[in-house]
Amino acid sequence: MIILPYLLQIPTRITLDLNSPGVxxxxxxxxxxxxxxxxxxxxxLYGELVRNRAFLDDAKRxxxxxxxxxxxxxxxxxxxxxxxxxxxxRVRGGVANDGYWGIPVRPSNSYHLSLWAKADGAGPIAxxxxxxDGSTVFARAEVNGVSGTWRKITATLTTGSEAEPTKDxxxxxxxxxxxxxxxxQVSLFPPTYKGRANGNRSDLxxxxxxxxxxxxxxxGGNYLEGNTLADYFPWKQTLGPIEVRPGHRSPWGYRxxxxxxxxxxxxxxxxxxxxxLLAVYAGYAxxxxxxxxxxxxxxxxxxxxxxxxxxxxxxxTKWGAQRAKDGHPKxxxxxxxxxxxxxxxxxxxxxxxxxxxxxxxxxxxxxxxxVISTTGGKDWLGVKFPITQRKPDLWDEHYYSxxxxxxxxxxxxxxxxxxxPKVFVGEWASHDRIAPWAAGAQAGPTPNMRCTxxxxxxxxxxxxxxxxxxxxxxAPLLVNVNRGGRxxxxxxIGYDNxxxxxxxxxxxxxxxxENLGDRTVPVSLVGVPKQTQGEKQLPAIFASATRDSKKGxxxxxxxxxxxxxxxxxxxxxxxxxxxxxxITVLSGDLKAMNSIAEPTKVSPVTKRLRGIGKDxxxxxxxxxxxxxxxxxxx
Ligand code: AHR
Numbered sequence: 001m002i003i004l005p006y007l008l009q010i011p012t013r014i015t016l017d018l019n020s021p022g023v024x025x026x027x028x029x030x031x032x033x034x035x036x037x038x039x040x041x042x043x044x045l046y047g048e049l050v051r052n053r054a055f056l057d058d059a060k061r062x063x064x065x066x067x068x069x070x071x072x073x074x075x076x077x078x079x080x081x082x083x084x085x086x087x088x089x090r091v092r093g094g095v096a097n098d099g100y101w102g103i104p105v106r107p108s109n110s111y112h113l114s115l116w117a118k119a120d121g122a123g124p125i126a127x128x129x130x131x132x133d134g135s136t137v138f139a140r141a142e143v144n145g146v147s148g149t150w151r152k153i154t155a156t157l158t159t160g161s162e163a164e165p166t167k168d169x170x171x172x173x174x175x176x177x178x179x180x181x182x183x184x185q186v187s188l189f190p191p192t193y194k195g196r197a198n199g200n201r202s203d204l205x206x207x208x209x210x211x212x213x214x215x216x217x218x219x220g221g222n223y224l225e226g227n228t229l230a231d232y233f234p235w236k237q238t239l240g241p242i243e244v245r246p247g248h249r250s251p252w253g254y255r256x257x258x259x260x261x262x263x264x265x266x267x268x269x270x271x272x273x274x275x276x277l278l279a280v281y282a283g284y285a286x287x288x289x290x291x292x293x294x295x296x297x298x299x300x301x302x303x304x305x306x307x308x309x310x311x312x313x314x315x316x317t318k319w320g321a322q323r324a325k326d327g328h329p330k331x332x333x334x335x336x337x338x339x340x341x342x343x344x345x346x347x348x349x350x351x352x353x354x355x356x357x358x359x360x361x362x363x364x365x366x367x368x369x370x371v372i373s374t375t376g377g378k379d380w381l382g383v384k385f386p387i388t389q390r391k392p393d394l395w396d397e398h399y400y401s402x403x404x405x406x407x408x409x410x411x412x413x414x415x416x417x418x419x420x421p422k423v424f425v426g427e428w429a430s431h432d433r434i435a436p437w438a439a440g441a442q443a444g445p446t447p448n449m450r451c452t453x454x455x456x457x458x459x460x461x462x463x464x465x466x467x468x469x470x471x472x473x474x475a476p477l478l479v480n481v482n483r484g485g486r487x488x489x490x491x492x493i494g495y496d497n498x499x500x501x502x503x504x505x506x507x508x509x510x511x512x513x514e515n516l517g518d519r520t521v522p523v524s525l526v527g528v529p530k531q532t533q534g535e536k537q538l539p540a541i542f543a544s545a546t547r548d549s550k551k552g553x554x555x556x557x558x559x560x561x562x563x564x565x566x567x568x569x570x571x572x573x574x575x576x577x578x579x580x581x582x583i584t585v586l587s588g589d590l591k592a593m594n595s596i597a598e599p600t601k602v603s604p605v606t607k608r609l610r611g612i613g614k615d616x617x618x619x620x621x622x623x624x625x626x627x628x629x630x631x632x633x634x
Contacts, residue, residue: 011567011617012541013526016554018632019574022520023467025546030513031274032213033427033473034265035221037252037487038445039480041260043100044495045204045268048259049111049188050097050171055080055087056247057255068094068134068172080184081116081150084237084246088182094174097186098132101482102168104190104497105129105138111157112197113171115186116243119146121179128172129157129188138163143173146181152243157188167498185243193271198242198259200268203500204478207493209272211506212513216274217338217426217473218265222251222286224279224341229289232281235262235307239326251286252487263323266311266332275333277372277471278311280304282340282354290346293353301361308337308366336471337362338372338396338426351375352389359390372396372424394470396426400437403454404533406430407561410457410542413465423468427475429490429505430454432590436489444489445479446503449602449623450590451490456508456559456625460544463512463557464520474509481596494596501599507586511604511627515555515584517546523556531561541566541620547632554630560620569617578631581609587624 034040042048051057051064055076067074072093080086089095097103113127125143130136139157146153171188175181192199193206219233226232231249238245238261250256269276283291283300291297306319312334313320320331339358343351351374359371376395401409406428413423429436430451434443447455455474462469479491492506502510523543531540542559554575560566588602595601609618612630620626 009567010527011569012528013569013571014543015524015571015573016545016556017522017524017573018547018554020522022522022547025463025466025516025518025520026470027518028214028275028471029462029466029469029516030213030509031215031217031277031471031473032208032211032477033217033221033475034477035219035223036250036256036260037221037223037476038478038491039100039254039485040476040478042254042257043480043485044478045200046260046264047189047192047199047201048257049099049103049190050186051100052097053187053257054085054185054247055089062089064098065089066096066098068096069174069177071177077182079182082243084244085116085184088184091173091175091181091183092179093177094172095183096170096172098170100480100497101485102497103129103170103188105159105163105166105169107159107163107165108161109159109190111139112154112189113141113143113157113187114152114154115143116150116152116184117146117181118148118150119175119179119181120148121176123176123179125181126174127155127157129159129169130172131166132168132170134172138169150184165498167496187242196267198264204493204495205271207500207502211510213272213274215277215336215471216265216269216272217277217279220279220341221427221475222341224281225251225284225286227251227286229285229291231285234258238262239322262307262310263326263328266328269332275335276311277336277338278307278334279338279341280307280358282343282358284340284343284346284351284354288346290348290350290354292350293357297354297357301358304358305361305365308334308362308369334369336370336372336394338374340374342374342398344375355392356389359392370394373421376421376423392421394422394424396424398427399425400427400429400431400435401454403430403432403450404536404538406454407457407538407542408536410461413461413469416465416468418468422470424470425462425472428458428472429474430458431490434489439489441483441486442489445481445486445491446494446593447490447505448591448593449504449588452504452508452586452625453559453561453623455505456512456557457542457561459508459512460542460557460559463516463544463546464523466520474505496596499596499599501594501596503594504586504588504592504602507602507604508625511584511586511625512557515627515629517548517553517555519547519549521545521547521554529562529566541568552632554632556628556630558620558626558628560622560624560626563622565622566620567617568620570615572614572630575632577612577614578633579610579612581612581631582629583607583609583618584627585621585624587621590623
């Protein structure tokens with residue numbers, strides 16, 4: 001008979017050396033990474049409810065718009081009011097928009113409707129939010145002022161206090177049968193976070209803010225670059241009123257409205273307490289084409305300098321003045337700029353020259369800014385990336401690994417060269433066997449507990465080594481869970497148009513970020529049971545600890561990757577602790593996940609612990625992530 005070592009119930013001894021000063025923990029360690037993928041903004045965080053609002057999603061058909069009423073007709077025409085809105089929808093009778101998997105209705109909500117219209121006959125437009133079959137009208141308003149020339153018209157539609165909540169309503173505009181009405185840019189916003197015009201969903205903003213992100217890396221990811229050289233994130237075209245934003249093609253299979261533009265990203269940072277980490281386009285497209293370093297690249301470097309100026313320049317500068325005009329005179333606290341995204345995929349080797357050109361231009365104008373290279377971590381596809389000419393302040397490493405491989409990476413930075421560039425783990429996530437880009441809608445949409453164990457084990461390594469790992473962010477962040485909503489199988493936070501939920505990994509991230517000190521406490525583990533996964537033998541217990549020097553709190557994080565509970569025996573060296581502590585535990589079966597139907601099936605439970613002393617024992621739950629807050633008195 002084989003006896004698995006953990007069944008012998010030998011406790012693991014965990015020694016916390018509180019005599020040692022440890023290393024400084026990066027105050028920027030945990031942040032967010034975002035891009036337009038999985039309907040993260042359009043159909044996600046960004047509040048807009050009308051889908052295909054500028055009729056540009058398909059040149060042939062007005063997708064998501066249908067004629068309403070007997071004999072009604074709609075057609076696309078290239079007679080829109082401006083170059084940003086070249087297409088108009090001609091309507092006779094009435095038209096409905098079905099939103100992003102329906103338009104959500106809540107009682108006592110006011111919806112802000114805005115549209116551009118002209119008509120060849122007089123009369124109002126009757127706007128309503130109603131059920132798909134038209135039998136229930138939740139809110140209505142008369143839109144007046146339509147004339148023979150293009151005009152912007154707004155109206156408010158308010159639902160009654162008795163309105164039955166539904167995800168499945170539609171917006172209907174009845175224009176009358178006796179005339180043609182042309183529409184452009186039809187937009188409907190529910191109440192938004194902080195009541196901002198062109199704002200975000202409140203429930204998702206709250207979930208993001210609750211994670212206490214220290215930074216937000218934006219706008220991508222692949223979304224920064226686009227599939228071809230024409231498709232990169234056009235930040236200048238994302239400023240100002242939505243009717244002057246043409247939108248652009250995104251690499252994830254749908255068009256972006258750019259309603260979530262540069263200013264909206266910056267406000268998102270401000271609203272969640274995160275510092276902006278701006279990724280500037282560096283002349284490389286996902287199809288492998290690139291702009292050669294030198295004079296051809298110069299306009300792109302200049303564009304990046306303008307963008308930086310928009311973010312942090314004083315209102316006396318050209319782009320700082322534009323930011324003030326856009327409603328935010330105060331500069332945003334930019335500290336880091338990333339040059340491109342995953343340029344290791346550029347097998348031509350052009351990145352070295354492109355990086356140097358950006359690096360020099362940024363540093364000469366903004367010497368204090370940290371400049372991040374995107375080729376960190378590994379030799380990409382056999383191409384070596386020596387730091388020959390410029391040493392980046394940080395370099396960005398991306399890891400999408402199978403959960404148990406991710407656990408194996410918990411010690412990855414223990415012997416990292418302390419003289420090398422600091423590390424920014426700018427994208428990372430564990431998956432359950434199938435890679436998230438290959439699984440698409442077959443897996444997920446959010447990680448299960450197996451992935452969470454990999455994630456948490458990896459984070460213990462990030463914390464222990466946060467003298468070199470300055471920043472880290474999970475990716476992707478957001479996913480619309482409706483059929484057709486995702487291009488990447490595993491994502492941190494799921495939602496439809498009414499509900500949201502955090503994955504177990506969301507809760508693990510939150511536990512780690514909320515309970516982080518300013519110095520590490522050296523941790524040693526003796527008697528760690530092993531676990532076998534296929535060919536691999538791995539430790540089954542992982543740990544890290546940090547202390548808050550001001551409060552005297554010590555935060556210990558423990559991961560138990562075993563299917564059984566496991567006892568750990570603490571030895572606290574060099575400190576006296578209060579006899580009470582708090583413990584937060586996240587645990588569940590490997591396959592356990594959260595969902596719209598069961599949003600908190602796997603979620604942390606916090607309790608008081610008593611009887612804590614220099615030596616104490618704790619039973620770690622099977623397959624669990626545990627955080628213990630100890631209060632030191634010396
Ligand atoms: O996070 C999804 C994608 O993975 C990002 O867009 C890209 O940078 C990476 O390859």
